Amino acid sequence: MTTIARRELKEKRPLEPITAKGRGGGFNNLLHKELSQWWGTSMWWIQLIIWVLILNVVSTIVMLTEALPPVELLQEVVFTFLPMAVGAVAIGTVITTQGIIVGEKQLGTAAWVMSKPASRSAFILAKALAYAIGFWTVALALPAIAFIVITRLLIPAPLALLPFLAGLGIAALSQLFYLMLTLMLGTLYNARGPVVGIGIALVMSGLLLKSFIPPVVAMVTPWYLPDISASVAVQMPLPENWFVPLLATGCWTVLFTAVALWRFSREEF
Amino acid sequence: MNGEMVIQTTGLSKQYKDIKALEGLNLHVAQHSIFGFLGPNGAGKSTAIKLLLGLIRPTGGQAAIFGLDSVKDSIAIRQRVGYLAQDPRYYQHMTARETMRFAARFFYKGPKEAIEARIEETLTLVGLENKADRPIKGFSGGERQRLGIAQAQVNYPDLLILDEPAAALDPMGRRDVLEVMARLRKHTTIFYSTHILDDVQRVSDNVAILNHGQLVAQAPIEELLAGTTGAAYTLTVRGDGRAAQQALQGQPWVTAVSGHPNHTPSHTTLQINVNDEAAAEDQLLRLVLANRQTAVTAFGRKKYDLEEVFMQIVEGGQAK
Incomplete structure (x- = not known):
């Protein structure tokens, strides 16, 4: 069969209707649209520049200025890079995603999408997945690759890759926590103020108030994750019950997702 | 289907x-x-x-x-x-x-x-x-x-x-x-x-x-x-239309007669609401023309436009 004949045959194929419905209806289309917004616009490289500047430039300055033995210097820069990746990316996540639900509710685009055969769960989950992939790639994975390359070039001590990746995974969990928190707040409020305010307040409380709060309370927040991620990455001894903040953060993330889905399912447009 | x-x-x-x-x-x-x-x-x-x-x-x-x-x-x-x-x-x-x-x-x-x-x-x-x-x-x-x-x-x-x-x-x-x-x-x-x-x-x-x-x-x-208040007819006559109005009022099939001065000087248009279309079509014009001094320049079945119907229904709170 010639190329032209094949093309003609292809062009004459009738439209294939989508029949899969229910809670996942429209998910693929919505995810495609959200990913296009990340990767088909200037958003991804602007975010990449920001995160490379924040994470890699600061950790490289530490590498170049601290006069420490190689192993200690390596620990020092990991303790700079990963806690910053957890804290700064949390703030970045809240600021970037504050309007992705509220904005669509205010502009009326959410109502338009919901007039199509799309489920409300798909609307929320497509955003969550696209923004998780986006942040994990440009704010964590790519700066982490750059960090590994720079440490290999500047520090004559080996960085154990698997523990470092485990530490990075903890940073990804923290990012997911703040992403789902912001999405949930977006479903609960109709203005950006409370969404960004509560999110940033939670991050800042972790940075400023952690030592003043009873450990039993702080343990069930993501506030210990910066230290745990760095300790895991350089294989330092971990505090007792180190897994509690991880488990709690995971549970909170699931809860936020459930609340966001429940609240958005009751939204009236 | x-x-x-x-x-x-x-x-x-x-x-x-x-x-x-x-x-x-x-x-x-x-x-x-x-x-x-x-x-x-x-x-x-x-x-x-x-x-x-x-x-x-x-x-x-x-x-x-x-x-x-x-x-x-x-x-x-x-x-x-x-x-x-x-x-x-x-x-x-x-x-x-x-x-x-x-x-x-x-x-x-x-x-x-x-x-x-x-x-x-x-x-x-x-x-x-x-x-x-x-x-x-x-x-x-x-x-x-x-x-x-x-x-x-x-x-x-x-x-x-x-x-x-x-x-x-x-x-x-x-x-x-x-x-x-x-x-x-x-x-x-x-x-x-x-x-x-x-x-x-x-x-x-x-x-x-x-x-x-x-x-x-x-x-x-x-x-x-077609109207929400029964059939109606319009009649345009020369003059103030009082004679025509008097001829029609009192007929058992006439429910209302209202007169509006016309845009054309010296003409009046009457709207006659009826409850018996057959009687109206048979007698209405004859009754008016029985007075030899009355000159009819236009006559026809009243056609409502939607705006009139809408206003009647919405303002009158009339339910169908």
């Missing part, structure tokens, strides 16, 4: 705290009709439409579209419906073609060439083919409205719901939209809300009137235009 009901609501209601936005709506929309949903601003038209689409939940009653429940089967309903919102909003960074592509992918998974052909065809239908690749950000109100009709039509819906489709348009834009609606009639059922009564009279075959959240009339448009 002609004659089947596409929309059927039973006691459909929506209440926001103390405000009753919609009360006990019983609506029947037959297949392939162009159904005009009328009412003053705030009457509850958009609320009813949003209830049909599952965008809001009813506080009472139920709605069936294609026989499916508007709450439980909302996604299956939306699969067969096209919707244009009163103030349509799309993603500003997208072009018209990208918007159409996004809308089409909720309904079709391929092949790409067929989807693109459908998009092109639908954009051509609304006259946007030359602006397809421009970002929506720069679109005028009329262009956005036309894109709205295109995206609502991309799945060849069995039911097209249009909320005030011509409200934001200039006369040319309104004419274009009405033409598109008339063209689509043979393929789909069109249910649209409006407060522009001229448009309804031009394209609709059935009408419902909503006022203060309540359905106050629902009928084929001819029936509605």
Whole structure:
């Protein structure tokens, strides 16, 4: 069969209707649209520049200025890079995603999408997945690759890759926590103020108030994750019950997702 | 399938705290009709439409579209419906073609060439083919409205719901939209809300009137235009018309006679409401002309326009 004949045959194929419905209806289309917004616009490289500047430039300055033995210097820069990746990316996540639900509710685009055969769960989950992939790639994975390359070039001590990746995974969990928190707040409020305010307040409380709060309370927040991620990455001894903040953060993330889905399912447009 | 009901609501209601936005709506929309949903601003038209689409939940009653429940089967309903919102909003960074592509992918998974052909065809239908690749950000109100009709039509819906489709348009834009609606009639059922009564009279075959959240009339448009207060005749006579008025008053088949001075000097037009059309057609003109000094310059059956009917119903609170 010639190329032209094949093309003609292809062009004459009738439209294939989508029949899969229910809670996942429209998910693929919505995810495609959200990913296009990340990767088909200037958003991804602007975010990449920001995160490379924040994470890699600061950790490289530490590498170049601290006069420490190689192993200690390596620990020092990991303790700079990963806690910053957890804290700064949390703030970045809240600021970037504050309007992705509220904005669509205010502009009326959410109502338009919901007039199509799309489920409300798909609307929320497509955003969550696209923004998780986006942040994990440009704010964590790519700066982490750059960090590994720079440490290999500047520090004559080996960085154990698997523990470092485990530490990075903890940073990804923290990012997911703040992403789902912001999405949930977006479903609960109709203005950006409370969404960004509560999110940033939670991050800042972790940075400023952690030592003043009873450990039993702080343990069930993501506030210990910066230290745990760095300790895991350089294989330092971990505090007792180190897994509690991880488990709690995971549970909170699931809860936020459930609340966001429940609240958005009751939204009236 | 002609004659089947596409929309059927039973006691459909929506209440926001103390405000009753919609009360006990019983609506029947037959297949392939162009159904005009009328009412003053705030009457509850958009609320009813949003209830049909599952965008809001009813506080009472139920709605069936294609026989499916508007709450439980909302996604299956939306699969067969096209919707244009009163103030349509799309993603500003997208072009018209990208918007159409996004809308089409909720309904079709391929092949790409067929989807693109459908998009092109639908954009051509609304006259946007030359602006397809421009970002929506720069679109005028009329262009956005036309894109709205295109995206609502991309799945060849069995039911097209249009909320005030011509409200934001200039006369040319309104004419274009009405033409598109008339063209689509043979393929789909069109249910649209409006407060522009001229448009309804031009394209609709059935009408419902909503006022203060309540359905106050629902009928084929001819029936509605025939009048809601019985048959009436108009009679134009030379002079002040007092003699004619006296001749008619007191007749058992005459329910009311009212006179209006005409725009033409020295002429008066009388409106005669009757309860027996046969008697009126047999005797009315004879009675008036019995007075040799009366000169009749025009006589005919009173034709209401929709605005008169609408005002009578809405202002009079008259229920059908």
